[in-house]
Amino acid sequence: QDNRISIWSVGDLGNGGLNGEYQGEPQLLCDIGHNGDVMDMQFLDQERIVVASSTGTVTVFRHHQNNQTLSASQRWEKAHYHVDQDTSCGAGAACTGVICNNPEIVTVGEDGRINLFRADQKDAVRTIDNADSSTLHAVTFLRTTEILTVNSIGQLKIWDLRQQRNEPSQIFSLAGDRVPLHCVDRHPNQQHIVATGGQDGMLSIWDIRQGTMPVSLLNAHEAEMWEVHFHPSNPDHLFTCSEDGSLWHWDTSADISEKPSFLHQGGRSTTYFSHNTINQSVVSAWLSNDPTKDRMEITNLIPNQTLSVNSLDILGPCLVYGTDAEAIYVNRQLFA
Amino acid sequence: ALTGCVAGTGEEGPSSSRLFVVRKDQDIYIQTLRKLFNESHGIFVGLQRSEEELAGKSRKAQLVQVSKNYRSVIRACMEDMHQAAISTRDPALHSQYSTQVSILSAMELIWNLCEILFVEAAAAGPLLLRLLDWVRLHVCDVDNMVREVLSSENPSKHGLFWNVVDVFVLQGRMDEARHLLSKEASANPTSVNMYKILDDLMKKMPVPTLGNTQTLTEMELKWQHWHEECQRYLQDGTFASNSHMESICKILLGDEDAILEKKELMTTWYHFLVTRLLYSHPTVKPMELRFYAQACMDLFLGGESSPEPLDTILMAAFEFEMHQVIKECSIALSNWWFVAHLTDLLDHCKLLQSHNLYFGSNMREFLLLEYASGLFSHHSLWQLGVDYFDHCPEYGRVYLELHIERIPLNTEQKALKVLRICEQRQMHEQVRSICKIMAMKALRNNRLGSALSWSIRAKDAAFATLISDRFLKDYCERGCFSDLDLIDNLGPSMLLSDRLTFLGKYREFHRLYGEKRFPEAAKLLLMLMTAHIAPCSFWMTLLTDALPLLEQKEVIFSAEQTYELMRCLEDLTAGKSDKQKFQDDDVETVKVEMLRLALARNLARVIVKEGTLEGS
Numbered sequence: 001q002d003n004r005i006s007i008w009s010v011g012d013l014g015n016g017g018l019n020g021e022y023q024g025e026p027q028l029l030c031d032i033g034h035n036g037d038v039m040d041m042q043f044l045d046q047e048r049i050v051v052a053s054s055t056g057t058v059t060v061f062r063h064h065q066n067n068q069t070l071s072a073s074q075r076w077e078k079a080h081y082h083v084d085q086d087t088s089c090g091a092g093a094a095c096t097g098v099i100c101n102n103p104e105i106v107t108v109g110e111d112g113r114i115n116l117f118r119a120d121q122k123d124a125v126r127t128i129d130n131a132d133s134s135t136l137h138a139v140t141f142l143r144t145t146e147i148l149t150v151n152s153i154g155q156l157k158i159w160d161l162r163q164q165r166n167e168p169s170q171i172f173s174l175a176g177d178r179v180p181l182h183c184v185d186r187h188p189n190q191q192h193i194v195a196t197g198g199q200d201g202m203l204s205i206w207d208i209r210q211g212t213m214p215v216s217l218l219n220a221h222e223a224e225m226w227e228v229h230f231h232p233s234n235p236d237h238l239f240t241c242s243e244d245g246s247l248w249h250w251d252t253s254a255d256i257s258e259k260p261s262f263l264h265q266g267g268r269s270t271t272y273f274s275h276n277t278i279n280q281s282v283v284s285a286w287l288s289n290d291p292t293k294d295r296m297e298i299t300n301l302i303p304n305q306t307l308s309v310n311s312l313d314i315l316g317p318c319l320v321y322g323t324d325a326e327a328i329y330v331n332r333q334l335f336a
Numbered sequence: 337a338l339t340g341c342v343a344g345t346g347e348e349g350p351s352s353s354r355l356f357v358v359r360k361d362q363d364i365y366i367q368t369l370r371k372l373f374n375e376s377h378g379i380f381v382g383l384q385r386s387e388e389e390l391a392g393k394s395r396k397a398q399l400v401q402v403s404k405n406y407r408s409v410i411r412a413c414m415e416d417m418h419q420a421a422i423s424t425r426d427p428a429l430h431s432q433y434s435t436q437v438s439i440l441s442a443m444e445l446i447w448n449l450c451e452i453l454f455v456e457a458a459a460a461g462p463l464l465l466r467l468l469d470w471v472r473l474h475v476c477d478v479d480n481m482v483r484e485v486l487s488s489e490n491p492s493k494h495g496l497f498w499n500v501v502d503v504f505v506l507q508g509r510m511d512e513a514r515h516l517l518s519k520e521a522s523a524n525p526t527s528v529n530m531y532k533i534l535d536d537l538m539k540k541m542p543v544p545t546l547g548n549t550q551t552l553t554e555m556e557l558k559w560q561h562w563h564e565e566c567q568r569y570l571q572d573g574t575f576a577s578n579s580h581m582e583s584i585c586k587i588l589l590g591d592e593d594a595i596l597e598k599k600e601l602m603t604t605w606y607h608f609l610v611t612r613l614l615y616s617h618p619t620v621k622p623m624e625l626r627f628y629a630q631a632c633m634d635l636f637l638g639g640e641s642s643p644e645p646l647d648t649i650l651m652a653a654f655e656f657e658m659h660q661v662i663k664e665c666s667i668a669l670s671n672w673w674f675v676a677h678l679t680d681l682l683d684h685c686k687l688l689q690s691h692n693l694y695f696g697s698n699m700r701e702f703l704l705l706e707y708a709s710g711l712f713s714h715h716s717l718w719q720l721g722v723d724y725f726d727h728c729p730e731y732g733r734v735y736l737e738l739h740i741e742r743i744p745l746n747t748e749q750k751a752l753k754v755l756r757i758c759e760q761r762q763m764h765e766q767v768r769s770i771c772k773i774m775a776m777k778a779l780r781n782n783r784l785g786s787a788l789s790w791s792i793r794a795k796d797a798a799f800a801t802l803i804s805d806r807f808l809k810d811y812c813e814r815g816c817f818s819d820l821d822l823i824d825n826l827g828p829s830m831l832l833s834d835r836l837t838f839l840g841k842y843r844e845f846h847r848l849y850g851e852k853r854f855p856e857a858a859k860l861l862l863m864l865m866t867a868h869i870a871p872c873s874f875w876m877t878l879l880t881d882a883l884p885l886l887e888q889k890e891v892i893f894s895a896e897q898t899y900e901l902m903r904c905l906e907d908l909t910a911g912k913s914d915k916q917k918f919q920d921d922d923v924e925t926v927k928v929e930m931l932r933l934a935l936a937r938n939l940a941r942v943i944v945k946e947g948t949l950e951g952s
Contacts, residue, residue: 002367037747054747082781093781094747110748112783133819134785135748152748152789155825173825180789199752223756243756306381307719308753324719324753326374 003038005051005070006031007063010318010330026330032061032070037094040138044100044119048073056080056092058107060119076117076124080109097138099147106147108136114149116161128166132157137182142191142208150181150196156206172212174204183228188235193286197225201242203250205286215287220298221246223308231314234335236286239319241312245305247321249334251297252286301331366436368420370717372413376677377720379405383684384727396456399685403451406677407444414440442646443674445474446665449653450678453622455685460621461544461552464613468508471610477603478503492520498580503601505584506611510538527581533574534581537566537588544618552619559618563589590616596635605636606650622656629654658682662699672707676724679703701728705735712739722757733761741766745774748786755793768794775799779806785822788829788836797833804835808842808874817843838869845881858885858892865904875908879931886934891941898939905931 008026036055044050049061060074080093093111100106103119112132116125134152142148145162146169154177157168174181180199187193194206196214201221204214221242231237238250302309307324314320319331383402390398414437421433452458452466478500485491485500494500497520504513514535521531542558550558566588569575575582586594595602595611602608609632613620620628629651633643643651645668652660666675682688683700704724711721721739725732740758745751751774758766771794778786784803791799810818817823823843830840841864848857861882864870870878882901885892893901909928 037749039747039749082783084780085782086780094749096749110783110786111781112785130819132785133822134783134789151785153785153822153825154827155821157821168821171821171825173827176828178789178792178825178827178829223760224752243753304378304382306378306723324716325378326370326716 003034003036004031005034005038005041005049005061007068007070008328010332026328030063030068030070032072034059036092039094039096040098042098042100044105045102048119050098050100050105052095052098052107052109054092054094056095056109056111058095058098058105058115058117060105074119076115079107079115079117079124080111080113082111096136097149099139099141101141101144106139106141108139108149110135112136112151114139114147114159126161128159131159131166131168134180137180138184140184140186142186142194148184148186148194150184152180154178154181154198156181156184156194156196158208170208170212172206172208172214174198174217175213182224182226185228185230187230187286188232190235195228195230195238195286197228197240197242199224201225201244203228203238203240207287220248226308226310227312229312229314233316239312239314241309241321243308245302245307245309245323247301247309247312249297249299249301251299365714366432368413368416368433369436371416372409372673373711373717373720375409375412376406376673377723379409380677380680380727381723383681396685399681400451400456402684403447403455403681406681407447407451410440410444410447414444439669441474443669445470446646446649446653446661447674447678448473449650450661450682453625453653453656454658454682454687458622460619461555462546463622464544464610464618464620465546467610468614471607472507472509475507475603475607478601490523491516492523499601501580502584502587502598505538505587506595506598506602506607508543508611508614510541514538527578530575530578530581533569534584537562537569537585540565541588542618556619587611588615592635599636602636605633605647608632608636609654626655658687659699662703666703672703672710676703676707701730701732704728705731709735709739712743715744718743719753726761736761737763737766741769745770748774768796771796772799775803779803784819788822792829792832795832800833801835804833804839807839808835812877817846834869835871838864838871838874841869842878849885854885854888854890854892858882858897861885862893862897862900866900872908872911875904876927879905879908880927883931883934886938891938891945893938893942895939895942895946898935898942902935902939905935 007029009029010026034051034053035057036053038051039054040052042050044060047063047065049063051059051061053059056078058076058079059072061070062073063070078090078092080095081090082093083090093109093113095107095109097108098105104125105117105119107115107117108131112130112134114128114131114136116127118125132149132151132155136149136151139147139149142158145160147159147161149157149159149168151157154174156172158170160169163169179202181196181204182199183197185195187195192207192209194208196204196206197220198204201219201223203218203220203225205216205218206214220240221244223243225240225242228238228240231239234253236251236253238252239247240250241247301319309321309323312319312321314334317332317334319334320328322328379402386398386402417433417437417440421430421437424430424433448470452463452470456466458466481496482500482503485494485496488494491497491500497516501513501516501520504510504516517531517535521528521535540562542555542562544552544555566585570582570585570589575585583594583597587598590612592612595608595615599608602611606629609629612632613628617624617628633647633651637643645664649661649664649668652664662675662679665678666672669675679688679700680703688699705728708721708724708728711724712718718739722736725736725739728735740754740763743750743754745754751770755767755770758764758770771790775787775790775794775796778784778790779802784806787803788800790796791803807817807819807823820843823839824847826836826840830837841860845857845860845864848854848860861878865875865878879901882893905928
């Protein structure tokens with residue numbers, strides 16, 4: 001297998017590409033080989049990327065911008081591993097999720113283990129063995145000292161990393177069948193709003209201040225939801241992608257006709273809606289029990305879906321997603 | 337693919353044994369070809385899903401577009417491969433990539449011809465125009481020369497000037513030829529007259545049009561007229577003083593020898609064919625092609641060289657022998673990609689009679705099955721193969737069932753993808769089998785929660801029972817539960833198996849006890865036994881758990897409940913044979929004695945309590 005980590009540049013709107021190529025075609029800047037499948041990755045800072053591997057290794061790559069190369073700057077081998085009961089020999093377990101808050105890195109894996117690393121420190125700062133009896137599929141920061149994890153028996157757990165005990169501080173679970181949860185993301189501004197996606201394609205919105213069950217369950221995709229992301233600067237927009245090949249844009253911003261026309265800026269990359277009053281009602285929009293009442297618009301961004309969309313990310317007006325058809329798509333005018 | 341075999345003699349006797357060296361199909365591992373496989377998969381699926389209701393012209397236009405899409409994918413791949421060939425420093429890789437480029441180029445050549453002749457089924461008139469485009473697109477050996485001359489300061493003084501003019505004429509690129517000739521004319525005033533006449537002839541040459549502006553007969557008449565005019569000028573000796581111009585005029589007249597002289601500039605017999613047709617039979621009908629093709633190939637090769645595989649394939653196409661084309665391509669090419677997709681497209685054009693191959697399925701299906709099976713040997717391209725199997729009505733499902741179970745599942749995510757594919761196609765056997773494999777792996781790694789999650793997915797009650805027994809065993813050995821987060825949160829999945837239900841309820845009992853909710857705990861404990869949720873082997877443990885409840889200061893079990901407990905105890909002890917009782921060690925007998933005592937004491941207390949009247 002020849003898996004690679006690659007860095008691409010997508011030309012700016014209005015400029016021709018480096019070689020006068022057709023603008024908009026992503027250019028490969030540099031790449032480096034990777035051992036095992038890339039299960040998850042995140043930027044640690046402007047230059048470093050943390051990558052989680054199916055071999056159980058977590059690697060930090062550094063992108064040297066001056067000569068456009070990548071190099072592995074740190075590696076934690078066997079961050080995740082199984083110990084076979086009968087033979088007592090260890091084997092790597094896939095590391096399924098990684099989240100960074102420079103300099104801290106938290107990883108979770110199929111071994112149910114949570115690791116807390118610090119960049120540039122050789123050993124793990126903290127390891128919670130057997131944190132979960134099932135596979136941990138994803139992790140995200142709730143606050144700087146607390147993390148959220150989701151597992152394959154449908155539980156959302158909060159862990160307080162300041163505390164020494166190896167127990168979650170809170171456990172939430174779905175009401176009905178314990179459908180595995182595959183992804184989790186927290187609202188960028190309102191820290192009590194959390195979204196998770198399940199194996200049945202269901203999107204769940206949780207209010208972690210109250211109750212142990214989700215506030216709303218939205219029937220979304222027809223197969224596993226692999227990733228869910230709130231837009232970092234426009235959090236009334238949510239994006240989900242799934243094994244069924246679709247990528248949905250969930251838009252709870254108020255109905256267009258209600259906005260004064262000068263606020264509806266469209267696709268400029270530097271202008272965002274800044275309507276604080278509407279934000280107030282947006283808070284309840286995610287938490288309301290009846291999404292239809294608040295006119296949530298849901299759009300499938302992929303016209304001809306075939307194979308699974310495995311991963312997506314958004315920043316500003318730019319959306320990137322990758323599919324099982326070995327293709328990467330970039331949409332640079334998301335709100336146009 | 338079989339790459340070699342070695343004959344050896346066995347020691348036992350003179351009979352030779354053969355050792356076959358079998359090698360995997362390497363093509364699927366070439367990085368740049370992956371783009372070809374992925375993109376063509378998208379086109380293939382789109383074609384299968386496309387509207388069948390569209391009839392006639394719009395359907396044909398749609399199919400031609402599909403064909404063009406396939407071709408553009410091939411070209412894109414060729415570009416990438418070419419870039420890779422240039423940029424690599426490894427000579428072995430360079431030669432491999434270069435070979436691939438020429439193979440891809442040949443594939444596009446063949447496909448393009450098939451598109452013209454079969455998919456678009458160009459009629460006489462447009463047929464020639466398409467063939468001209470085809471030649472111009474694919475015979476590029478002369479491009480460098482053309483570029484060189486055009487970019488030089490004084491083209492007409494360039495040594496290869498006339499070659500380039502000839503190239504343009506041979507390819508029917510009249511305007512470009514005339515443009516170059518005008519430079520010669522301005523440089524050489526003496527031949528202005530000749531130039532003007534030639535230019536005029538070239539300008540006036542009738543060509544078939546794509547629209548309906550003229551009928552074939554009209555065109556033929558015009559052409560005949562024009563041909564005679566050229567003939568006159570030649571015979572008058574107008575171009576006698578300039579051999580170049582004279583030969584051009586002869587070419588315009590379709591003179592075979594004159595055209596053949598320019599063999600080097602045409603490089604291939606099919607170029608020769610199209611040039612000949614342009615200048616002698618521009619309104620050629622599709623069915624007439626075969627005669628001209630054979631004649632041209634013979635003339636061009638002239639007995640010096642024998643036809644190569646590519647030549648045979650093209651000839652078969654000109655002869656409209658579709659099956660022959662497919663057969664020859666299958667032999668010549670190293671993987672099934674080309675024939676599978678082309679055959680599928682031709683099938684959609686309703687051009688292939690479904691004559692069944694002797695082992696049952698038709699040719700299209702056979703080729704698709706072979707291609708898709710090849711994809712399954714790749715660690716990630718197998719996902720494409722699934723869609724191909726889906727569109728093979730006879731054997732697709734069976735092939736998929738067999739292949740999908742053999743995909744190595746090294747991560748849970750991959751297993752989930754495979755499972756989703758199986759579930760969408762109601763392949764329940766495969767779902768069960770894969771879930772069992774994953775559950776066993778999880779169990780071996782002591783991931784009980786994961787194991788349970790897999791059994792829930794497969795609705796595998798037996799496995800759930802197995803996992804619950806593991807938990808209970810752990811409890812008995814250690815005296816406490818492991819993985820409480822799992823057992824405490826089983827939810828409705830508890831109902832998957834009786835043992836699992838018992839586990840959940842038993843844990844609930846412990847929780848109630850821990851919270852000092854004794855009456856509820858007692859009730860639950862009793863229910864576990866009387867409702868036969870608990871396995872018989874566990875009854876002793878349950879009764880022992882009842883002891884502290886019986887010994888409480890406050891009376892917890894009612895008379896009814898105590899009687900029930902006693903009954904359970906008797907059932908348990910009665911069930912044992914005498915031999916077992918004899919084998920029971922002291923601990924067992926002591927336990928039973930203690931229980932009997934506790935039960936009796938509790939009964940006494942509760943009868944008194946229940947008999948006492950409140951108040952007075």
